[in-house]
Amino acid sequence: MANPLLDVSWDQCLLEPAPDRQAEAALRRDTGTAPGWIRYFLSCPWLPRAAIRLGMGNQMLVHLDFPTADLIALVVSQEHSCRYCYAVTRMQLRILGMSEERMQQLEQRLASGELDPKAAAAVRFARRMARSTPLVTPQDLEPLREAEYSDAEIREIAYVVASISFLNHIATIPALPPQSWEQLADRWFIRLFRPLFARMIRGMRKHGQRASFARPPEGPFAGLLLQFEGSPIGPALASALDDLWASPILSRHCKALMFAVIGHGLGCHRFSDEVARVLEAEGQAPADTEKILAHLGGPGVDADESALLAFARDTIWYEPSQIQRRARELRKRLSVAQFVEALGVVALANSVCRLCAALPRQP
Amino acid sequence: MNHAYSLLLIVLAAAAGLFFWQQHRLRMLRARVETSAVELQRLQQSCALLAPAGVVERLFSDGAESIAEHKVFTAMFTDLVGYTALAERLDPKTLAGVLNGYFQLVSDSVTEHRGRVGTFLGDGILIFFGALEPNPWQCDDAVQAALAIRAALDRYNAELEVAGLPRIAIGVGIHRGPGLAGLIGSRDRREYTVVGPTLNLAARVQALTREHGRDILLTESVREQLDPRFELMPMPAVPVKGTGEPVVTYAVVGGREGRARIKEEKAGLRIEG
Secondary structure (H helix, E strand, C coil), X not given: CCCCCCCCCCCCCCCCCCCCHHHHHHHHHHHCXXXXXXXXXXXXXXXXXXXXXXXXHHCCCCCCCHHHHHHHHHHXXXXXXXXXXXXXXXXXXHHCCCCHHHHHHHHHHHHHCCCCHHHHHHHHHHHHHHCCCCCCCHHHHHHHHHCCCCHHHHHHHHHHHHHHHHHHHHHHCCCCXXXXXXXXXXXXXXXXXXXXXXXXXXHHCCCCCCECCCCCCCCCXXXXXXXXXXXXXXXXXXXXXXXXXXXXXXXXXXXXXXXXXXXXXXXXXXXXXXXXHHHHHCCCCHHHHHHHHHHCCCCCCCHHHHHHHHHHHHCCCCCHHHHHHHHHHHHHHCCHHHHHHHHHHHHHHHHHHHHHHHCCCCC | CHHHHHHHHHHHHHHHHHHHHHHHHHHHHHHHHHHHHHHHHHHHHHHHCCCCHHHHHHHHHHCHHXXXXXXXXXEEEEXXXXXXXXXXXXXXXXXXXXXXXXXXXXXXXXXXXXXXXXXXXXXXXXXXECCCCCCCCHHXXXXXXXXXXXXXXXXXXXXXXXXXXXXXXEEEEEEEEEEEEEEEECCCCEEEEEECHHHHHHHHHHHHHHHHCCCEEEEHHHHHHCCCCCEEEECCCECCCCCCCCECEEEEEECHHHHHHHHHHHCCCCCCC
């Protein structure tokens, strides 16, 4: 059984990579790296920055071990049928020394559930949180506690699911080409220099240090962010959200409505309450919000915004080929920067909504 | 001495043989486990097309009996108008071809608007919206799907005419209400479906399309949840078997885009050509 996602039908990529030396240098200064795939997203500066910062390779994990995080990455990418992210994780594991045979054994154990009880609990939770029906709840954390994960590890498990889900969305919706990653581990130069590449990957996958917010979060989702107090996750997530709201490509009002649609579709009240506050701050009357959410259009929403709301709704539950077709239709009516920002908005909203639903509200 | 060596060699050969035989059995067993795991994964993936992923997992872990819950969903019932006359005019092979084309266009339109085809009942089709996954936009989706069926049927009829075949017409009834969703059926054969009076009323509303001379009818419970931009026309209330009071229905005249266009044209905002 080779890569189990190879059968997933995948459209032509909707975006062209657009190299931009200046932007890439700025990103390298900010995050320490500028991998090739960010060139698809450079028209919306906050998105590549968030994608790098929120990734596991950016010393986000303090407590959780990397083998568990890798298992979660495989399972979540499988759940979302993301050929791109699955191929990247698979390639990393192969370079880190896992033979194709061991990789296949791992995939079979994932399929049949033959894992050690602790890993199995993490995998079950990851599947549960990645799905939209029914939405994950704090009760779903109980089996993780029973499997003797600490509270800090549990928060990191939830974060890994959210972070991989974010990357899955930005890779699947525009159909980033997975083929090169799928074949990369077997290329002669990778095989020849495997120890060197493995060293590079290990260098990137270090555990992070405790970190604090530069200033306590006060805006939307402050309650969620404070649950990651002391972890590098909190400041990284806060910065991604701040950058999203501050970006001028799509209006803040439109982005908040896209968040609201995802909260409404997933049925997460905690997330919806937070977004309602953003919309109120934007001068949107709650009664109008209700009308807009009921039919994805209405007072003060133009045709492009209405299309963006329908698109946000489509990203809650999707088949790759279906969402890629709909994204292609949306791409025709937006500029590249608007389209890329819309990708980032739906990706972050889906992830943050699942985090809100999974982690218990702090008193 | 030679005898002792021979005996030792035989014992060693037997031990080696036993070891390799065990290894072979272990390899075979591992291969069978791996094949079963792959088959199980394929089975789970196939089942996911028929029921929500959570339901499939519960089916594997707890068995079929555990899967049943009350849901509010939107049911759509479509039926061919004049099927008997059509069946009399066409030979069986041509008739099957015409029917398959109709089933396909309904299926495609429904899937495009997030509905699920529940059952094919003769020339009728039972469709659900919001029964498998929660869907707060289920009424809008159902009416959009009905309009997509209408448009696809127009194109299909043009193809039938070119082929010298008779045009077909359909009736669509839409109703929203509660039902029992679960794995329902006999011990030998079950399917994930929804049962309850909501389906019966959708079927009866579909039958009213003949009486009112309209192709798409919906009930008050759908209208209440529907985007007001859809163009509807109220129909006279009609007594329906199985309901205490006459049923008020609405004919679907046009989609929300149509009304928006008319509004823009009236306001002089739309410049054609």
